[in-house]
Amino acid sequence: xxxxxxxxxxxxxxxxxxxxxxxxxxKALAERHNLKVSPATVRNDMAALxxxxxxxxxxxxxxxxxxxxxxxxxxxxxxxxxxxxxxxRRAIETFLAGAVDLDDVVTRTVRLLAQxxxxxxxxxxxxxxxxxxxxxxxxxxxxxxxxxxxxxxxGRVEQRVIELPEVxxxxxxxxxxxxxxxxxxxxxxxxxxxxxxxxPERLPAEDRPVVATILSVLLETLVERHxxxxxxxxxxxxxxxxxxxxxxxxxEALEEQVVLMRLLGETSTDTPSALTVRIGSENAYTGxxxxxxxxxxxxxxxxxxxxxxxxxxxxxxxxxxxxAVRAVARYVSQILAAS
Numbered sequence: 001x002x003x004x005x006x007x008x009x010x011x012x013x014x015x016x017x018x019x020x021x022x023x024x025x026x027k028a029l030a031e032r033h034n035l036k037v038s039p040a041t042v043r044n045d046m047a048a049l050x051x052x053x054x055x056x057x058x059x060x061x062x063x064x065x066x067x068x069x070x071x072x073x074x075x076x077x078x079x080x081x082x083x084x085x086x087x088x089r090r091a092i093e094t095f096l097a098g099a100v101d102l103d104d105v106v107t108r109t110v111r112l113l114a115q116x117x118x119x120x121x122x123x124x125x126x127x128x129x130x131x132x133x134x135x136x137x138x139x140x141x142x143x144x145x146x147x148x149x150x151x152x153x154x155g156r157v158e159q160r161v162i163e164l165p166e167v168x169x170x171x172x173x174x175x176x177x178x179x180x181x182x183x184x185x186x187x188x189x190x191x192x193x194x195x196x197x198x199x200p201e202r203l204p205a206e207d208r209p210v211v212a213t214i215l216s217v218l219l220e221t222l223v224e225r226h227x228x229x230x231x232x233x234x235x236x237x238x239x240x241x242x243x244x245x246x247x248x249x250x251x252e253a254l255e256e257q258v259v260l261m262r263l264l265g266e267t268s269t270d271t272p273s274a275l276t277v278r279i280g281s282e283n284a285y286t287g288x289x290x291x292x293x294x295x296x297x298x299x300x301x302x303x304x305x306x307x308x309x310x311x312x313x314x315x316x317x318x319x320x321x322x323x324a325v326r327a328v329a330r331y332v333s334q335i336l337a338a339s
């Protein structure tokens with residue numbers, strides 16, 4: 001266990017290295033930080049930190065840089081996540097509040113996170129399996145063609161065009177719409193198959209072939225793999241990040257939806273809304289050993305819909321990044337709850 005003085009030295013090394021991207025020497029630490037000890041004591045503390053694996057010397061006669069273990073201790077011992085300024089909070093609220101639908105919310109969120117953190121922002125679409133039905137609409141396009149529109153409580157809209165087995169008049173379409181909404185309003189999407197299983201038998205015989213066709217398309221919509229949809233932005237921010245591993249490996253990983261899904265999934269905890277930080281070698285994917293990911297869930301209360309976060313080099317400004325991720329997730333949760 002490190003004492004307070006060595007923790008202060010480690011904190012100073014992390015802050016200086018994040019700021020300058022240059023190995024940090026004892027003389028510079030003593031000059032730039034009010035450590036209240038002599039340079040010789042700082043050197044001794046740095047030697048102890050290196051022996052315990054918290055910092056390392058990348059080159060002979062160079063200063064020291066933090067290791068993954070050092071970053072982990074720094075993050076775990078953060079006394080305060082840097083809060084956003086009032087102007088930043090108002091700008092976030094205004095920017096996200098202008099979204100017109102779920103796609104717009106996700107697009108704005110990923111752009112905003114990338115701008116705030118100067119890292120790569122990653123946002124997972126809300127999973128349909130955790131959503132509930134808000135409304136089912138049937139729009140007649142032709143005598144034997146309708147559009148099925150499923151709207152969830154998260155603002156997600158799924159549309160499918162259905163070819164019907166027979167000509168259906170407007171009043172029958174209106175009746176089927178009313179029956180579907182009466183049956184499914186507020187229903188969890190995972191429960192829809194059970195609720196509609198015997199629905200055709202409860203309708204007049206003339207409507208059964210039509211409703212069976214509509215329900216078939218509705219159920220197909222629910223079982224599609226929407227949980228794997230992820231968007232990211234800010235890849236250009238990687239250009240000047242100074243990765244210790246190849247930038248190509250990081251870019252290739254970002255193109256793999258499965259990798260991004262796994263990364264976000266591995267940051268889940270027993271408390272989905274908790275802020276989670278994975279640093280360097282804690283990421284299972286070998287191409288991302290030089291990166292860290294800061295992520296959290298968004299949604300209301302225990303109903304966490306999905307996750308969002310940022311990915312960048314281990315040499316990131318953790319207090320600022322963690323504050324931005326947490327704040328944006330809260331605003332997104334509020335907007336989706338109010339929609």
